[in-house]
Structure formats: C-alpha cells, structure tokens
Amino acid sequence: MSQTQASLRGGPEPLVSVRGLRTLFATERGLVRAVDGVDLNIHKGRSLGIVGESGCGKTVLSRSIMGLLPSTAHREGSVRYEGHELVGKSVGSMRRFWGQEMSMVFQNPMVSLNPVMRIGEQIAEPLRIHLGMSRSDARDTALQLLEEVRIPEPKRRLRQYAHELSGGMRQRVVIAIALSCGPAILFADEPTTALDVTVQSQILDLIAERRQDRNMAVVLVTHDLGVVAGHTDEIAVMYAGKIVERAPTNELFANVKMPYTRSLLRSIPRLDDDPHTRLHAISGRPPDLIDPPSGCRFAPRCAYAREKCHVEAPPLQSTENPDHVYACWYPVGSAEFVEREEELVATGVHVRGRQ
Amino acid sequence: MSGAGHAHLRELNDAVLQVRDLEVIFGSGRAPRVQAVSGVSFDIARGETLGIVGESGCGKSTTGRAIMQMPPATAGSVLFEGDDLGAMSQSELRLARTRVQMIFQDPISSLNPRRRVRDSVAEPLDIWSRGTPAERRQVVDDILADVGIDPEQAAVARPHEFSGGQCQRISIARALVLSPTLLICDEPVSALDVSVQAQVLNLLEDLKARYSLTMMFIAHDLAVVKNISDRVAVMYLGRLCEIAPSRELYAHPAHHYTRVLLDSIPVPDPEVIAVGHELVGDLPSPVDPPSGCRFHTRCPAADDQCRTEEPVMRAVGEDHYVACHHPLVTSVAIST
Numbered sequence: 001m002s003q004t005q006a007s008l009r010g011g012p013e014p015l016v017s018v019r020g021l022r023t024l025f026a027t028e029r030g031l032v033r034a035v036d037g038v039d040l041n042i043h044k045g046r047s048l049g050i051v052g053e054s055g056c057g058k059t060v061l062s063r064s065i066m067g068l069l070p071s072t073a074h075r076e077g078s079v080r081y082e083g084h085e086l087v088g089k090s091v092g093s094m095r096r097f098w099g100q101e102m103s104m105v106f107q108n109p110m111v112s113l114n115p116v117m118r119i120g121e122q123i124a125e126p127l128r129i130h131l132g133m134s135r136s137d138a139r140d141t142a143l144q145l146l147e148e149v150r151i152p153e154p155k156r157r158l159r160q161y162a163h164e165l166s167g168g169m170r171q172r173v174v175i176a177i178a179l180s181c182g183p184a185i186l187f188a189d190e191p192t193t194a195l196d197v198t199v200q201s202q203i204l205d206l207i208a209e210r211r212q213d214r215n216m217a218v219v220l221v222t223h224d225l226g227v228v229a230g231h232t233d234e235i236a237v238m239y240a241g242k243i244v245e246r247a248p249t250n251e252l253f254a255n256v257k258m259p260y261t262r263s264l265l266r267s268i269p270r271l272d273d274d275p276h277t278r279l280h281a282i283s284g285r286p287p288d289l290i291d292p293p294s295g296c297r298f299a300p301r302c303a304y305a306r307e308k309c310h311v312e313a314p315p316l317q318s319t320e321n322p323d324h325v326y327a328c329w330y331p332v333g334s335a336e337f338v339e340r341e342e343e344l345v346a347t348g349v350h351v352r353g354r355q
Numbered sequence: 356m357s358g359a360g361h362a363h364l365r366e367l368n369d370a371v372l373q374v375r376d377l378e379v380i381f382g383s384g385r386a387p388r389v390q391a392v393s394g395v396s397f398d399i400a401r402g403e404t405l406g407i408v409g410e411s412g413c414g415k416s417t418t419g420r421a422i423m424q425m426p427p428a429t430a431g432s433v434l435f436e437g438d439d440l441g442a443m444s445q446s447e448l449r450l451a452r453t454r455v456q457m458i459f460q461d462p463i464s465s466l467n468p469r470r471r472v473r474d475s476v477a478e479p480l481d482i483w484s485r486g487t488p489a490e491r492r493q494v495v496d497d498i499l500a501d502v503g504i505d506p507e508q509a510a511v512a513r514p515h516e517f518s519g520g521q522c523q524r525i526s527i528a529r530a531l532v533l534s535p536t537l538l539i540c541d542e543p544v545s546a547l548d549v550s551v552q553a554q555v556l557n558l559l560e561d562l563k564a565r566y567s568l569t570m571m572f573i574a575h576d577l578a579v580v581k582n583i584s585d586r587v588a589v590m591y592l593g594r595l596c597e598i599a600p601s602r603e604l605y606a607h608p609a610h611h612y613t614r615v616l617l618d619s620i621p622v623p624d625p626e627v628i629a630v631g632h633e634l635v636g637d638l639p640s641p642v643d644p645p646s647g648c649r650f651h652t653r654c655p656a657a658d659d660q661c662r663t664e665e666p667v668m669r670a671v672g673e674d675h676y677v678a679c680h681h682p683l684v685t686s687v688a689i690s691t
Contacts, residue, residue, distance in 0.1 A: 053548045053549075053550050053551070054518075054519070054548050152636065152637075166412075166637050166638065167411065168637065169637065196410040196411050196575050197410075197575055197576060197577070197616065197619045197620055197621075198410055198615060198616060198619045198634045199410075200619065200621070201618075201619040201621065202634070204621075223548045223549055223550075224549055224621070225549070225623045226620070226621035226622060226623040227621050229621060229622060229623050229624055229625045229627075230621060230622065230625060230627070249625045250625050250626070253623070253624055253625050253626070263550065264549060264550060265623055267549050267550045267552070267553035268549050268553075268578070268623050269553070269556070269576075269578040269579050269581065269582040270578060270622075270623070271577070271578050271581060271605055271617065271620060271622075273581075273582065274602065275581055275582060275583070275584060275585065275601045275602060276560065276582070276583070277582060278557060278560070279553035279556055279557055279582065280553065281550060281551075281553035281554040281556075281557055282550040282553075282554075283554070285518055285520070285551070
C-alpha cells in the first residue's frame with residue numbers, strides 16, 4: 001500500500017483524497033468486501049473514469065466517497081474532502097456536503113425522479129433546502145438550469161411530470177438537479193447506460209461542457225471503456241473491489257498494462273472490424289467478494305496467469321510514467337506475457353491483432 | 356405511396372421471412388393513434404442475420420413482435436417460409452411459433468422466478484410432447500451444455516441464483532429447445548456488461564452455425580449489430596430508411612440518420628475526436644409523425660421536397676437502398 005501512495009504524487013492539492021478505503025457489507029452469508037483498499041485522488045475541474053464489470057465495486061466506491069451507503073455498510077480508511085475527514089461523519093453532518101459540494105447522477109432517470117412531483121418543484125427543492133432560496137428565486141433558477149441542460153421549452157417543462165418526458169430529457173432534468181447547488185464534484189454512475197447511443201453522446205457532451213464552465217470535477221462510473229475514452233482525463237480500472245490499473249486516459253489506451261483492462265477493451269465490438277469478427281470475451285465472471293481468490297483476484301479468469309499469480313497478490317506499481325500504475329506480475333508486453341500470447345495465437349485461442 | 360417502397364426487396368428462392376408493408380397502429384376509439392410501424396418491408400434469406408437498428412421508439416421491437424403476431428400487425432403481411440402468419444388460425448399459429456422464437460432484452464424478467472431454470476427450458480418440449488421423457492431430458496441437457504450452463508445446477512437453481520449473462524444464456528436455451536428456424540433477438544445484450552455482451556454475441560454466432568439458424572437481431576448499438584449481421588436495416592419513427600449489407604452500410608452510409616447513428620457510437624480510443632454529427636432535439640411523436648420524410652425535422656439536408664414528399668427506397672449501390680431525397684451516396688452504378 002505504501003507503493004500505491006507513493007504513486008499518488010504531488011501536484012496541486014486534490015479536492016478529494018481517498019486512502020485505504022474499505023467498504024464492507026454485513027450479509028447473512030458473511031462479510032462482503034465491496035471496496036477493498038482503494039487509494040484515489042480527485043482533482044478540481046478534472047474528470048476521472050471508474051471502469052469495471054458489474055460487481056467490481058465501482059458503484060459502491062463512488063457511493064462510499066459520497067457517504068451514500070445503507071446502514072448495513074461499514075467504511076474504513078480515509079476520505080478527505082478539502083481537508084474534512086468524511087469517514088465517520090453522520091448523515092446529518094454529511095448533508096452540508098451533499099448537493100453543494102458533491103452530487104450524483106444515477107443510471108435510471110425514471111427511478112431517480114419523483115413520478116408525482118412536477119419537474120420544477122423537484123429542481124427547486126434542493127435550492128430551497130440547501131441554499132435557502134425563496135420560492136420565486138428557486139423557480140427562476142430552476143428555469144435557468146433547464147436552459148443550461150438544453151431542455152427545449154423549459155417553461156412548459158417546469159409544470160410537467162417525469163413520465164411526460166423522454167428518457168434523454170429525464171436524464172437532463174436529473175443533471176439539472178445535480179448541478180443546482182453548484183457542486184464541486186459530480187458523480188455520474190452509468191449516466192447513459194439506459195439511453196440510446198444518440199442520446200448518450202448528447203448527455204456525455206453536456207456533462208463535459210458543464211464541467212468546463214463550472215470548473216467542476218466529474219467522476220464517470222461505467223462498464224464501457226468506449227464511454228470514458230473521449231470524456232475523461234484519467235481512468236481507474238476496478239476489479240473485485242480493488243483498483244488494478246490507473247492512468248491518464250491517453251496513456252492507458254496507448255500503453256495498457258493490466259490484462260484485465262486489455263480484455264475489457266478488446267471485448268467491445270468495433271466499427272472498423274469486419275462483420276462476424278470474433279470478440280475477445282472474458283470467460284467467467286467477477287469473483288464472490290465474500291471470499292475473493294488469494295493472489296491476484298483476476299488470475300482465475302486471466303489467460304496469462306502463472307503460478308505466482310494464484311499465490312501472491314501483485315502490488316500496484318508504476319510504469320516509466322509515474323502517473324500510470326498497475327497491479328500485475330506479468331503485464332502486457334512483459335516477456336512472460338509475450339510468450340503466453342504466442343502460445344495462445346498458435347493454438348488458435350487468440351487472434352493476432354490490434355493491441 | 357404508402358411505406359418506403361419495395362425496390363430493396365430481393366427475389367429470393369429460399370426466403371425464411373418476407374415482411375410486406377407492415378403497419379402497426381396502437382390505440383382505438385378516441386384515443387390518439389400511435390403509428391408505431393408504417394409500411395415496413397424486408398426479407399431475410401435462409402441462414403442470414405438481419406440487423407435492425409434505430410433509437411427507442413423507432414418501432415424496431417414492435418416490428419419483431421408483429422412478426423410473432425403478438426400483437427398481429429394492423430396491415431401488411433408476414434410470410435414465414437411462404438406461409439402468411441397473419442392469416443393462420445390460432446392452432447396453426449401456435450405450431451408455426453415453434454419455428455419462430457424470440458429472446459428479449461431483460462433476461463431476468465423473461466424467466467419465471469419461481470421455477471427451476473431447467474424446467475423453464477424443458478417446458479416447450481413438454482408442451483409439445485416431443486419424444487419420450489428420456490429423449491427430452493437429453494435434448495435439454497445438451498442445449499444447456501451448448502449455451503454454457505451446467506445442467507445439474509439448472510435442475511435445482513432458480514433464476515435469481517444466476518447472473519444476468521447466465522440468465523440470457525438460459526433464455527437462449529429455452530428459445531432453441533424446439534429447434535426453430537428463425538430466432539428474433541430483441542436487444543439481447545443491451546442490459547449486459549461489455550465483457551458478458553461479448554460472450555453472448557460469440558455464443559449466438561456459434562449457435563447460429565450449430566443449429567442452422569436464421570436471425571433477426573434488433574438493437575440500438577450499431578457496433579454490436581455490425582458485428583453479428585450480414586445485412587442491416589435502419590429504422591426511424593416507424594419507417595425503414597436504409598438497408599444494406601453491413602460492411603457497405605458502415606463504409607458508405609447513405610441516409611443522414613444512419614450517419615448520425617454511426618457518429619454517436621463512443622470509440623474506445625481517446626485519440627479519435629468526435630466528428631460531431633449530432634442529432635438535435637428529440638424524436639417526434641409517432642402519434643403525429645412529420646409529413647414527407649419523417650426525419651426532415653432533424654435532418655441537416657432537409658428542404659421543401661423533404662417536407663412534402665415521402666422518399667421511396669432506391670438503389671445507391673449494390674444491394675444498398677436508401678429512402679432519402681438527398682442521400683450521402685449518390686453513385687447509382689448498378690448492373691442490371
């Protein structure tokens with residue numbers, strides 16, 4: 001872990017610094033280690049992507065940072081926001097941070113909006129509660145916010161209900177609510193997964209524009225590396241509750257180290273591939289977080305794993321680029337990796353190709 | 356002219372599915388009528404995979420369901436291996452449906468949560484009493500093994516004990532257990548993670564070869580559709596706007612809408628800068644669709660002709676047809 005911290009180098013003071021964060025859930029079957037020792041910095045005005053499959057702990061991580069967890073959860077470690085330690089804070093004292101300092105956009109806009117409350121009231125509510133605005137000020141600001149998220153006919157929308165809006169428009173409303181109190185960080189948890197591709201690009205662009213205008217940090221949580229490629233400065237890849245690779249976006253795509261990241265990238269169907277190109281699926285699924293595998297947690301699914309991987313957990317180490325860290329004994333490009341890749345190509349399991 | 360014309364229909368000796376002027380209108384009486392599908396025609400040759408893409412609300416799922424006659428189309432015909440499904444009696448239709456099967460988007464809700472998954476997969480065989488009980492057991496075990504589910508676990512476990520990807524595999528097994536000719540897949544991977552999505556797409560390709568399937572693959576993700584399809588049809592607001600072999604469609608999109616769809620796919624490469632053909636506004640209401648070309652309200656190339664005159668399918672390349680007055684590809688060089 002000291003190595004991990006060493007890799008989170010100086011630079012400007014981060015807005016949020018997460019150190020040794022663990023989030024545990026007590027269940028009937030035992031203790032679920034959903035987040036298991038994460039170190040992370042979030043910088044002002046920058047965007048961070050958190051990527052991984054379902055069940056890797058990416059959603060729990062973002063909620064743990066915000067303190068939005070059910071009562072069965074237990075947090076250990078440290079989350080510092082502008083010098084304030086958030087771990088251990090009560091819900092009451094977290095209210096000061098929610099909305100004004102950090103806010104969240106969830107995956108399904110139909111569930112996160114109240115179906116029996118007008119759109120205008122839903123946007124005005126945080127303004128009145130958190131910022132103490134008067135009814136008429138809140139109404140004016142709500143109108144401005146709807147314009148800011150580019151909803152057509154904003155005046156009419158204020159009086160409508162969620163079911164009267166399309167999926168994309170609902171998500172814009174959710175973003176307007178999240179932006180309403182001027183947060184310094186916006187967490188977006190799979191904000192476009194429920195939406196069409198055309199709407200997806202509009203929403204991602206909208207979030208990027210608002211980030212620049214407001215100099216706000218954005219944390220984009222998704223399973224799709226395609227989504228984060230064009231919309232983040234830095235990416236953290238999670239697997240089984242741990243960060244397994246972290247790098248500036250361009251560096252990560254140019255120089256993938258962790259076989260898991262590479263597999264995620266190669267499982268995306270690409271437009272420049274011919275029809276019926278066989279996809280590189282990752283066999284199996286993420287491990288049970290009650291009793292994760294010893295050694296590297298990805299080893300049971302990794303085509304490049306060797307004996308050491310099953311026994312000893314690899315630490316996060318940096319590449320020549322100190323901002324790029326990964327946890328793997330035999331990273332992409334290493335002699336052992338290349339040797340195994342040759343075998344896999346020779347036996348026809350893998351197709352030689354891009355990356 | 357109703358619909359987008361028939362220029363794109365092929366003369367197939369061995370067509371599995373021929374859809375003609377399909378129209379689905381929801382609502383009756385004084386309720387506003389939703390024109391979900393308006394004059395859609397296409398055909399699928401044996402062994403072919405036809406992809407259907409478009410945004411939510413374009414009528415792609417309704418088209419798939421209308422083929423299954425649930426509910427039947429308001430107008431038009433669906434010929435399955437030459438027989439008109441819409442003209443069949445209930446019992447004939449039930450028999451025909453054993454050869455046309457469908458899988459759906461949400462794999463968990465398409466399985467009965469209270470039944471053991473093996474029983475769900477075996478049910479179609481039991482209903483039709485195909486073979487002896489021992490033979491049926493063998494068929495079910497084989498098919499479960501083919502989709503990568505342990506038959507022994509399936510005999511005792513219920514859907515909640517499986518992941519989303521596994522539930523989709525089970526749904527696929529259930530759809531294939533009667534050895535259908537045509538498999539209609541309605542967004543089968545859009546609820547899945549990319550890694551699991553790749554597993555299921557590979558599985559569908561394998562099963563297509565092993566069971567000699569013809570497929571119709573409905574999805575909103577063009578990259579997924581390109582990967583699995585031989586031909587791709589693009590739908591917008593209940594209308595077909597373009598149809599072409601998948602490689603051709605992606606290399607030379609002719610409809611402005613197709614280009615927008617292609618440009619909005621996120622590329623997993625930060626070096627690629629978005630080209631920026633973005634759609635403005637939302638999908639118009641299918642209750643009162645725009646006159647002329649239905650895309651004209653959002654199309655960068657729209658003019659007066661587009662506002663008044665409905666474009667008809669015409670050839671812009673080999674086996675490449677588009678319903679647009681001002682297509683992006685105009686080189687009509689077709690050998691007759």
